[in-house]
Amino acid sequence: MTQLAIVTDINRCVGCLACSVACKVINNVPIGSFWNKTLRIGPTPTEGGSGNWPDVEMYFLNVSCQHCEEPQCVEVCPTGASQKMEDGTVQIDKSKCIGCQFCVMACPYNVRYLNEEERVVEKCTLCTQRTTEGALPQCVSQCCGMARWYGDVEQGLDSFRGPNDMTLGEFVEDFDEADVHQLIDVGNKPSYRYILRKFRWRG
Amino acid sequence: MEIQWALIIFTLFTAFGSGLFAIQGLLALLGKGEKIQLPALVTAFAAIVVGGLASFTHLQHWDRAFNGFGRLTSGITQELIGIVVVVLCMVVYFVFLRRGSIPKGIGAVALVLGVALIVVMTTSYMMPARPVWTTPLLYLFYLSQGLVAGGAAAWIIAEAVKEGPAVGLGAKTTAIGGALVVVALVAYAFYIASVQFTDVGNYFDPTQPTKPMTDISSYLTLLVSGSLAPQFWSAVVVGGMVPAAAGIIRWKKEGGGLAFAAVALVAALAGGLAFRFAIYVLGGSVFIFY
Numbered sequence: 015m016t017q018l019a020i021v022t023d024i025n026r027c028v029g030c031l032a033c034s035v036a037c038k039v040i041n042n043v044p045i046g047s048f049w050n051k052t053l054r055i056g057p058t059p060t061e062g063g064s065g066n067w068p069d070v071e072m073y074f075l076n077v078s079c080q081h082c083e084e085p086q087c088v089e090v091c092p093t094g095a096s097q098k099m100e101d102g103t104v105q106i107d108k109s110k111c112i113g114c115q116f117c118v119m120a121c122p123y124n125v126r127y128l129n130e131e132e133r134v135v136e137k138c139t140l141c142t143q144r145t146t147e148g149a150l151p152q153c154v155s156q157c158c159g160m161a162r163w164y165g166d167v168e169q170g171l172d173s174f175r176g177p178n179d180m181t182l183g184e185f186v187e188d189f190d191e192a193d194v195h196q197l198i199d200v201g202n203k204p205s206y207r208y209i210l211r212k213f214r215w216r217g
Numbered sequence: 218m219e220i221q222w223a224l225i226i227f228t229l230f231t232a233f234g235s236g237l238f239a240i241q242g243l244l245a246l247l248g249k250g251e252k253i254q255l256p257a258l259v260t261a262f263a264a265i266v267v268g269g270l271a272s273f274t275h276l277q278h279w280d281r282a283f284n285g286f287g288r289l290t291s292g293i294t295q296e297l298i299g300i301v302v303v304v305l306c307m308v309v310y311f312v313f314l315r316r317g318s319i320p321k322g323i324g325a326v327a328l329v330l331g332v333a334l335i336v337v338m339t340t341s342y343m344m345p346a347r348p349v350w351t352t353p354l355l356y357l358f359y360l361s362q363g364l365v366a367g368g369a370a371a372w373i374i375a376e377a378v379k380e381g382p383a384v385g386l387g388a389k390t391t392a393i394g395g396a397l398v399v400v401a402l403v404a405y406a407f408y409i410a411s412v413q414f415t416d417v418g419n420y421f422d423p424t425q426p427t428k429p430m431t432d433i434s435s436y437l438t439l440l441v442s443g444s445l446a447p448q449f450w451s452a453v454v455v456g457g458m459v460p461a462a463a464g465i466i467r468w469k470k471e472g473g474g475l476a477f478a479a480v481a482l483v484a485a486l487a488g489g490l491a492f493r494f495a496i497y498v499l500g501g502s503v504f505i506f507y
Contacts, residue, residue, distance in 0.1 A: 029423075031423060034424070048424060051422065051423075051424055051507060052423065053417075053420055053422055053423075053507075054420060054421040054422075054423070055417050055418070055419075055420050056418070056419055056420070057419060058418050058419055059260050069307075075417075077504075077506070077507050078441070086344065086345065086346060089290040089291070090290070090291050090292060090293075090341075090344070091288060091291060092282075092286055092287070092291035092293040092294045092297075093281065093282070093284060093285040093286050093287075093288065094285045094288050095470065097284075108282070109284070110281060110284055110285050111278065111281070112276045112277065112278045112279060112281045112282050112286075113276055113278050114275065114276055114277075114293055115221070115277075115279020116291070116292065116293060118339075118348050119218070119346065119347060120344045121346055121502065122345070122346035122502050122503045122504055123502065123504045123507055124501075124504065124505070124507040125507055126276065133277035133278055134277065134278065150381055151405075164428040178448075197415075197504060198415045198503055198504055200345035200346060200503055202346075204347075207450055210489055216416075216417040216418060217415040217417050217504070
């Protein structure tokens with residue numbers, strides 16, 4: 015089994031939005047639509063703190079298709095346009111999409127949208143056009159904070175690759191299991207992981 | 218989420234047509250209301266066709282529907298199968314009707330299939346990603362709404378053709394359906410308070426810098442006491458109480474007739490429309506910040 019995904023070391027993310035911009039450029043994402051977004055979570059008063067700076071927490075959370083292990087979007091697709099591929103990614107065969115948008119409704123993260131021009135649903139492809147040639151997804155290769163890492167969850171997070179031919183295990187600060195988080199799971203089993211140390215994970 | 222009017226019309230008319238078909242099946246099973254059978258069948262068929270066509274207009278590329286349509290886990294596929302089965306049953310029903318009368322067995326099948334289609338239709342909206350929709354109360358609402366609208370339609374036809382026993386059953390089902398709509402919606406108001414969304418607290422989306430934050434704690438109050446309250450409470454009063462009152466008045470033989478039946482049907486459909494609108498607006502994904 016292979017399950018390709020992205021791991022984001024949130025403590026390294028500076029919220030520069032390079033991932034979001036790079037994705038729009040390389041994938042020709044329509045104006046007003048996004049394949050990934052970087053949300054600012056917080057500032058939130060630290061528990062037990064004074065309630066004022068510096069006793070606050072804030073981090074940046076990149077949200078995109080989570081290429082779920084059990085994607086609800088695939089289950090509800092009547093034509094098989096949404097598919098779970100052998101590499102674990104969820105892809106859309108646009109030639110089969112009838113634009114019913116049930117997959118949009120079934121996605122817990124709201125990351126799918128209707129391309130008004132093509133009248134089909136789109137979302138992050140994990141840059142399959144690049145990864146099949148050995149390159150990194152554009153959001154990973156353009157991450158100036160070295161926060162984003164690409165790889166196979168089944169091979170362990172330490173094996174994930176980033177820019178400069180580094181692996182996550184070689185580069186990032188130590189973390190333990192309690193520091194590894196996922197977005198809310200309503201039975202879809204999201205594949206992406208987020209590493210957040212010291213701060214409280216808020217989702 | 219964005220309002221999908223085509224799907225709102227689809228669920229409204231499918232529930233209406235299925236409810237009417239189930240009620241005429243019940244009448245056949247009870248050996249009553251022969252005179253209303255043909256007009257009721259035509260009305261139920263027309264309602265399901267209107268619903269089906271509305272659903273069809275929702276598709277962006279209907280021409281590709283033949284390019285692999287049929288994944289059985291899809292609610293749309295299940296709905297299509299359900300509609301085809303019900304329409305085939307209607308054809309059989311029509312054949313028996315032309316021959317003279319409906320066998321009780323066929324009436325029972327119509328009753329079961331009418332209910333089943335509403336259940337199948339509701340199931341396609343059971344999505345864990347949309348917690349406002351994913352509740353058994355949605356089944357109760359759609360079934361009740363099918364019962365009240367179908368009952369009122371049967372009642373109208375029975376009044377028009379002066380079919381006494383069918384008038385009684387139509388008024389009773391309208392009254393019971395209306396009461397169940399009220400029960401379902403009041404229960405929904407309590408259910409909404411228990412719905413869980415991801416709550417990240419303070420946040421900011423740089424792609425929508427002027428959009429205010431979604432406050433999860435107040436989001437769920439929109440239905441009962443916020444901007445969606447007019448739609449919600451009009452669904453309770455107009456869609457439930459009015460048809461129930463009209464049906465009870467006729468049931469107790471205290472008055473009412475064709476006009477009451479017509480008011481009951483229009484109110485049932487208007488209330489159904491209002492509630493569907495409200496839960497579409499409120500039907501955000503469990504992670505609502507993207």
